Amino acid sequence: MDEQPEPALTVHRADERYRSQPGPGIETRHAFSFSGHYDPGNTHFGALLACNEESLAVGAGFGPHLHRDTEIITWVVDGALAHRDDRGHASVVRPGRIQYLSAGSGVRHTEGNVGGAQEPVRFLQFWLQPDEFGTEPRYGSRTVPDGSAVLADAGQLRRADAALHLLRAEPHRPLPPLPAAPYRYLHVLRGGLGFRTRSGPRGVGQELAPGDSLRISGDAEPYQPVAGPAGVEALLWEMHSGPRYG
16 A cells, blocks of 8 residues: 655645756746756655746747657637657647546657647646556547536546546636545646645635646645635646555
8 A cells, every 4th residue: 555645735826846848949947846956855745756937939849759658738818739650640729628647658749839820828737646557648639617626537547546637617606526635736727725734823825826736635625615706717627646666
């Protein structure tokens, strides 16, 4: 049985992310150790290995590169992202669609700002460790319904004890109930939210803005999370175990 983490609510601000420019017109902000940024105390959270905020200028993109044994979820915030891989998949992902790539035994793909664009494309990409390695790669994308929703779970992910949730709330309204799990990672996309670290007068108030994240471990709970004056749109990973080795 996996050891349960200590209860904690840890806020990470958008401007604390590691920044890199891996190519012309590309800016990436990393939530965890990635490439040339290494922090032994921040290599993952639960089964989540990467949470990258990407911005690709007009005409910019990532050339062909290989992924293996990684579950990759992409959510576009603004603009349109063109995807093409060596398994014959080609698509354009826009806001309101979720893209899923299970790299398995190996997939080589490109990602770029869609041809003819007049603005940058901004997207969030998560990398998750799978349960099985060396599997046949697979790809999918779909439109997400309005409101809050489960975007990916064991029926799609090759990680049976993880799920990705989309949380939405109108201004000054409470967030939908958060799923229970020993590891939960919440990333604010739009708007903002506020919560207290515990009930009663000893609870410290916290506010999250776009790009901020909250790592919830053990049985800790943000108390009374409420959307800010512009409402809130956030992604939440529910994970019941951490990385598996060997």
